[in-house]
Amino acid sequence: MSRIGRAPISVPAGVEITIGSDNLVTVKGPKGSLTQQLSPAMTISQEGSELHVTRPNDAKENRALHGLTRSLLHNMVVGVTDGFKKELDVNGVGYRVAKEGNKLVMNLGFSHQVTMEEPEGISIDVPNPNKIVISGADKQKVGQFAAEVREKRPPEPYKGKGIKYTDEVIRRKEGKTGVKKK
Structure with missing residues (x-):
């Protein structure tokens, strides 16, 4: 059983x-x-x-x-x-998020702003410019929308820049050593 x-x-x-x-x-x-x-x-x-x-x-x-x-x-x-909630952090120099009406406006280092419409049944909250809180009653919709937001700029392993879940751990890599051998 x-x-x-x-x-x-x-x-x-x-x-x-x-x-x-x-x-x-x-x-x-x-x-x-x-x-x-x-x-x-x-x-x-x-x-x-x-x-x-x-x-x-x-x-x-x-x-x-x-x-x-x-x-x-x-x-x-x-x-x-109770509802479900996903929290995302935005890390990076100049990376910011803001909420304008029912749109999430993100500056993610591109030449343009990335905007996403708030889906029905989901609410987006931006407590500060580096944090996004997505909440709603449907667990699948909340998780899917959070994944779509994270997909716009996934975290990279060298400096950790990008959008990550608050409880996510990014495995960091060491960069180039800078010393060339002949």
Whole structure:
């Protein structure tokens, strides 16, 4: 039995879960509403303030879907109650970010400014010119948008310039020695 799949999901007060036909699950909470189509092979049942996911048999595909379905449901419940957040740091001389309306404007050492539109369901916060905070209810959307922002100028290994996650560690390389042998 999957250790992740058999763990119950506790549903906090103020969260409403609707399980439709073919496992179309809608979760509504204080931070918004999320809808996702989960595998119809899994059985999702709500008992009081807990959700349980069970699988029909021990076939390899069903074992894989068991833990996945439970994790997706758990992420939806956490997203509508607490939300998810990714923090990025901008390192480099002259590298700055600012928020203008619903656009993220970045100066990243190019001859032009890089602008990105704030997607629906995601909020961008720029507490200082070298920090970006991306938050939202959908874990997948938050992670994808953070990856797209980081992709505009990934960190390089020599000086560490670029956009990196706050908790990311950049493996540094030693540069040229500067001494040539004849």
